[in-house]
Amino acid sequence: MMTDVRPRIRLPRSASAGDSITVKTLINHDMETGQRRNSAGETIPRQIINRFTCEFNGVMVIDVAMEPAISANPYMEFEAVVPESGEFVFTWYDDNGEVYTATEAFEVS
Amino acid sequence: VALLPATAFADAVEDWITAYTGGAAMEEGGVTITAPEIAENGNTVPVSVSAEGATEIVLVATGNPTPGLGRFTFGPGSGAPMIATRIRLGRTQDVVAIAKMADGTFKTTRVEVKVTIGGCGG
Numbered sequence: 001m002m003t004d005v006r007p008r009i010r011l012p013r014s015a016s017a018g019d020s021i022t023v024k025t026l027i028n029h030d031m032e033t034g035q036r037r038n039s040a041g042e043t044i045p046r047q048i049i050n051r052f053t054c055e056f057n058g059v060m061v062i063d064v065a066m067e068p069a070i071s072a073n074p075y076m077e078f079e080a081v082v083p084e085s086g087e088f089v090f091t092w093y094d095d096n097g098e099v100y101t102a103t104e105a106f107e108v109s
Numbered sequence: 110v111a112l113l114p115a116t117a118f119a120d121a122v123e124d125w126i127t128a129y130t131g132g133a134a135m136e137e138g139g140v141t142i143t144a145p146e147i148a149e150n151g152n153t154v155p156v157s158v159s160a161e162g163a164t165e166i167v168l169v170a171t172g173n174p175t176p177g178l179g180r181f182t183f184g185p186g187s188g189a190p191m192i193a194t195r196i197r198l199g200r201t202q203d204v205v206a207i208a209k210m211a212d213g214t215f216k217t218t219r220v221e222v223k224v225t226i227g228g229c230g231g
Contacts (some may be wrong), residue, residue: 020188033197035174060184062192067177069170071153071195078181079188 005029007090007102015082017108023054023061024077027092027100033068049074049100051093056106057086082108118172122205125176129167129207130215139216140166140208151198151224159191160208160216166190167209171219172202199227 010024027049034046048068054061061080080088085107092100140160148154158166158181168178181192190208198204205219 054186055184056186059186061186061188062184063182064192065180065182067175067179069173069175069178069197071197075193075195077157077193079191081186081188 005092005094005098005100007092007100009088009090009102009104011088011104011106015106015108018081018083019108020079020081021106022077023080023088024075025052025054025090025102026073026075028073029092029094031068031070031072031074035068047095049092049094051091052076053091054078054080055089056080056082057084061088082106084108122169122171122176125169126205126207133215135207135215135217137216138218140206140218142204142206142218142220144204144220144222146221147223147225148198149225151200151227153195154198154222154224155193155195156204157191157193158206159189160206160210161190162210163190163208163216164211165209166192167207168196169205169207170196170198170202171205173197173199178204198222198224200224 007027012021015021029049032047036044038044050066052064062078088104090102142158144156165182167180169176170178178196183190201223203219203221208216
């Protein structure tokens with residue numbers, strides 16, 4: 001079903017060392033709640049992304065435990081401190097055991 | 110989705126919150142929830158929450174089949190204890206935010222969101 005899970009990340013163009021920047025992330029995913037039924041009346045099994053994390057240079061920025069009531073194509077916007085140039089690592093954990101990762105370099109001025 | 114009596118929801122929400130806080134008293138206020146007064150589509154309701162001094166925030170739906178929405182834990186790389194996301198609301202209800210402060214105490218606030226078309230997709 002989730003053949004083409006594609007994370008999208010949005011960072012500001014620039015920041016100074018030590019700034020807090022706004023990070024926006026989106027990943028396409030149905031977030032099947034486990035509450036719905038198909039046309040035959042059978043419950044469609046739950047399959048959601050249950051956890052999302054963001055790290056910058058190995059330092060945890062945010063760790064999110066997600067429930068089925070997070071909308072499809074989960075969107076997360078938050079603040080991260082960038083003490084120096086480096087790399088963001090974003091990780092999404094699917095109920096089916098798959099792990100989706102995205103990395104994004106960020107340079108401070 | 111079968112409709113449960115409102116009291117069943119209330120008990121489930123109370124139990125969920127008590128499980129999270131360990132039954133500790135919560136101070137009203139100090140947490141800001143931004144959400145639309147009226148959500149035309151309950152499938153995707155934008156909500157943001159912030160709480161100065163919080164190490165973790167949980168969001169709770171008082172009228173969904175299950176109370177939990179998400180638990181947001183802020184690490185040392187966090188720039189501010191805030192999060193914006195999109196949630197599903199099955200019907201008109203209160204959304205509750207509980208912030209766990211650095212000293213282990215809890216603060217809470219709630220906001221009502223009126224839902225025109227429910228988001229449980231049943």
